[in-house]
Amino acid sequence: MNIFVCVKQVPDTETKVKPSGDGTFIDTTSIKWIMNPYDEFAVEQALLVKQTNASANITVVRVGSVKDTEALRTAMAMGADDAILVQADDNLDSYMIAKALKGAIDKSGKKPDLILTGKQAIDDDCLQVPQLLAQMLNLPSVSVVVGFEDGGKLKLKRETEGGSLEIYEVDKPAVVACNKGLNTPRYASLPGIMKAKKKPMTEFKLADVGVSDADRRVKYSNFQLPPEKPPGKKMDATDTAKQKDVVKQVVQLLRNEAKAI
Amino acid sequence: MNFDFTTEQKEIKELALKFVKNEIIPKAQEYDEKGIFPKEEFKKAWEIGLINTCIPAEYGGAGFSNVDSILISETLAYGCMGMNTSFMANDLALLPIVIGGSHEQKQKWLTPFTENFKIASFCLTEPNNGSDAAGIQTTFKDEGSHWVINGNKMWITNAGHADLFVVYGTIDPSLKHKGISAVVVEKGTPGIELGKKEDKMGHRSSDTRGIRFNNVKVPKENMLGKPGAGWAIAMATLDHSRPLVASSAVGGAQRALDLAVQYAKERNQFGVNIGKHQAIQMMLSDMAMKTEAARLLTYKAAAMADQKIKNTEIASYAKAFAADSCMQITTDAVQIYGGYGYSKEYPVEKLMRDAKLIQIYEGTSQIQRLVIARELLNK
Missing domain, CATH: 1.10.540.10 (Acyl-CoA dehydrogenase/oxidase, N-terminal domain)
Structure with a gap:
């Protein structure tokens, strides 16, 4: 059984992000990278499948710049068997990434039985790659998955707005995009970190997996930090005569500006 | 480099x-x-x-x-x-x-x-022998196939949970440090009496107790090295463990520094955050310099041990400097937090209490200076 887990490397949630000089992306020079937290659920799910199916092989795939391979090494330290890195700039759009992932999976020579991803990356929050990838591979896909059972067919629980659950029965192979709540990702262990050193990592260039600049669908420009939050409004209601007016004003503001009531 | x-x-x-x-x-x-x-x-x-x-x-x-x-x-x-x-x-x-x-x-x-998950205790210190480790009074009596242990140990970390104790004692007190030996005692051996859990100022989650060894019999093969080899083993252990203890002080100091920097950006006085006041800036800078200096000494002491270079002197620099710096830095963190720092609602007073012990255990800051002076003067 071949399991592919697609992971993305994203800025650590504690990193202060700022736009690059030309505004076409973020400044990546001093960023601390981590594995996208939703992808950790995907890696853990693959490891759980492998626990009941020892012959399963877990390949982690990542498209991104090479200077740091944190996410792939972490996944292998957690227990994945091998890794594929597609070397590319960090500013690809979702279409290019999905196409590169498909190309890498095709090129691995292994026929996928299950493809796991996080439901979204916490940097650009596009929520597109799993579905695009499934479309390109002509496979079924289910996203925001919080329950996973493999009894020949996959039985997947999917969270919908309002907290209700949808249950899907899906043929394998399939693309499953994982959400928080599916499992508790294990820590990479120290022996795992040592073993990961010796695990194979295949590297491809974008061109090797059939992706070129012509595939770009989204061109980024004018990255900006969000405007600073305006300071809170203060009302003086110490004078009893004014209190009625102040209450009216506050209600107006809550209704029209904050749209809270 | x-x-x-x-x-x-x-x-x-x-x-x-x-x-x-x-x-x-x-x-x-x-x-x-x-x-x-x-x-x-x-x-x-x-x-x-x-x-x-x-x-x-x-x-x-x-x-x-x-x-x-x-x-x-x-x-x-x-x-x-x-x-x-x-x-x-x-x-x-x-x-x-x-x-x-x-x-x-x-x-x-x-x-x-x-x-398997197991816990161990190092039993060197006694009620009457802390810094003067060579004055150990716990005795190992030779009874043919067994050693019989009698004596009291004090301030033993993890004692209440230990599966195994490494105990230092003497085969003959008149031999001074040449009589000191180390044996392994497994949990459940008859005659081990645990004291009450000590109520301490800091490191309060760590289980610290006295232990009484009352005619505890252990097989001869439980002795580490030859009878009388214990002193050399203890000293070599401390050369390895001092950088480890120093690193604990470095970690505590870094926490105090990080919290103080964060607070200096949040707390407003005189219309600006207190990090804008030079008085606070001077303190933060000193805290940062000392933390990094302690860290480098600690890494050096550990790297020397890895390279099998005798590190006694540098390990003592690291232990004393890191512990004393940690005490100063955590005290300054409380100062920067002001009244809030003195309250248990905020995390810095704990750091100050915890820092104090690192100046005391595994060789006080004063003992480290004696070790350093001995190395300096005997060169």
């Missing part, structure tokens, strides 16, 4: 930091207040390989270097110096076996620590 860590060392530190943020920091304050032993966290840390870093690869350990070990200890102490004391105590207790044990002894006592 290269100050870089290997990719693996960076990953080890990252893993330890993730563990600390998820498992240690959320519990530290409560465990301190209630004096709860961090058994669950200890076990989780063991499961991912953060504990018993001194065990060599051939006995099932990870085969870590001293530098690897202090990176872990520094990071765990960043979360809680008290919990790290419990965690590190395993290494302190197992190191005499690593250093002085035979192949059979290592197989018998080290390997089980890699297979």
